Amino acid sequence: MFFLYDISIYLMAFGMKAAALFNEKVKKGVEGRKESLQRVRQLFAKEDKVIWMHAASLGEYEQGLPVLEKLKIQYPDYKILVTFFSPSGYENVVKKKTVADVICYLPFDKKKTIQEFLDSFNTVLFFTVKYDFWYRLLEGLQQRSVPTYVVSALFYEKQSFFNSRGKFFVEQLRKNINMFFHQTEHSLMLAESIGLTNSLYTGDTRFDRVKQNVKNFTEIPFIKEFIQDKPVLVVGSSWEAEENMVEKLIFENTKVRIILAPHDLKRVPQIKQRFAEKAMLYSSIVNHQSSVINYQLLIIDNIGMLSRLYNYADVAVVGGGFHSAGLHNILEAAAYGIPVVFGNHYRKNPEADNLVQANAARNFPDENSAALFVEELFTDKNLRTQMADQAKEFIAHQPDAAAIILDHIHTA
Incomplete structure (x- = not known):
């Protein structure tokens, strides 16, 4: 053989x-x-x-x-x-x-x-x-x-x-x-x-990682100024389907601040053009080229910030679930105790199924139904709080997998 x-x-x-x-x-x-x-x-x-x-x-x-x-x-x-x-x-x-x-x-x-x-x-x-x-x-x-x-x-x-x-x-x-x-x-x-x-x-070692992310959180400059104490949606690792959701939500709820971190930074100019005067780039704030006040959408045009951005969210949408590429990391969002929404076109993602079963997340077959549910989360505070509490409880009850593993391995 x-x-x-x-x-x-x-x-x-x-x-x-x-x-x-x-x-x-x-x-x-x-x-x-x-x-x-x-x-x-x-x-x-x-x-x-x-x-x-x-x-x-x-x-x-x-x-x-x-x-x-x-x-x-x-x-x-x-x-x-x-x-x-x-x-x-x-x-x-x-x-x-x-x-x-x-x-x-x-x-x-x-x-x-x-x-x-x-x-x-x-x-x-x-x-x-x-x-x-x-x-x-x-x-x-x-x-x-x-x-x-x-x-x-x-x-x-x-x-x-x-x-x-x-x-x-x-x-x-x-x-x-x-x-x-x-x-x-x-x-x-x-x-x-x-x-x-x-x-x-032993459980999934990714829970160890996301718990550590929350514990070691540091503020991201200018994000609070952009939010202005308004409700926040963070869309992480977006593909076009999630950006279609953002377009619907911008016109449905002008009070919500949206932070969008695309999966592929090469698409940032295209996304900026699509949302025109409603959107600004994070680099423009950092370089003092734009004021944060008059924009509803902040496009993140760098890498390495996403896991911390979820700290500012009331609701998270995670990309890839409407795409054949597969669902991106949903645990980074759930670790901050927020409802998570994504597409259901995924496999070999037990954490996604477990979060849905715990009522900490919802999955949908298309972006239209997902966008409607996100809008519902922002209008129904009780539902949002209930799902957030379930997310916190779900993460908190996961075992410390790395510590268990170290108890059972040895070197030569």
């Missing part, structure tokens, strides 16, 4: 190299992988003990980060390696201040390539996040007796593990992973049903 797996990896690598000729994002990943081996050889000494976290992309990185930060406190002299599969994860994190000593792409999962990579530094602990499994890597770690874990593991029925073709992969996980730390009890149940009994329910 490994023979077929190896062929699939070679085909994937070939396909990505071909796609790199036409796609800049794919090209970054292909070119970046060429530098990974050299980077670890240059930046890690032979005597360094390395804790290694692998994340498919940015979302998985943020899930693993609470564990990584606690490990750095527990083992301050150890080095930290973070690898990514996706350019979107790597490009976002490599620019930030982080606990990692080295950040690079995970090499393609070819046996010889992985063995060479593993031999170039001394891994004493490895964990991957959610469900990004590379079987030659897991095999190589086990051969070197490296303790190997899965943080915020998420199993669901449609994965290949749960059909006749998945037995080989289940066996690889059973042999090569010390423990799975599951983010949901349903995931734990599914894993145990296929013999992965080295499993523990």
Whole structure:
């Protein structure tokens, strides 16, 4: 079976190299992988003990980060390696201040390539996040007796593990992973049903992260001046559907102040043109080019502020749920104890379903019905307060997943 797996990896690598000729994002990943081996050889000494976290992309990185930060406190002299599969994860994190000593792409999962990579530094602990499994890597770690874990593991029925073709992969996980730390009890149940009994329910580490965001909140300049004590809607990671909602709400309720943080900053000029004299850019306030008084919509034209912006909101709309790209981070908003509204075109988002079941959030099939509900939230204070209280309670009752995980892992 490994023979077929190896062929699939070679085909994937070939396909990505071909796609790199036409796609800049794919090209970054292909070119970046060429530098990974050299980077670890240059930046890690032979005597360094390395804790290694692998994340498919940015979302998985943020899930693993609470564990990584606690490990750095527990083992301050150890080095930290973070690898990514996706350019979107790597490009976002490599620019930030982080606990990692080295950040690079995970090499393609070819046996010889992985063995060479593993031999170039001394891994004493490895964990991957959610469900990004590379079987030659897991095999190589086990051969070197490296303790190997899965943080915020998420199993669901449609994965290949749960059909006749998945037995080989289940066996690889059973042999090569010390423990799975599951983010949901349903995931734990599914894993145990296929013999992965080295499993523990810990909760989702993202709750640790968003609780920390609230605790460490710092004011954002000029936001209070824009709000002027009026009710506030924050629209985070917006796509066009959420911006359609904003257009409806601006004309329906002129008293509400709206803060819009687009998913793609390249679209900011287009959004500004769409809302014309009703909108201003955050950079215009910072550069003293505009007064905040006469505008209803503030467009955020930078990155890194969104998780703090939700602190100012009475209601949040989170983007992606009306788009095939998928729902963005709703926990950042819910952590501030506010109602959250989003589209229902998502899957593999247990936190979204759980928030809806707790009456802390609502999802909708289209932006028109979502906009009507947002308008209702601003006219019905009792409903808004009820949902806000449910959001606070839901977040407060989540376990401290990272602390539980650290009680059960060890280095080599």
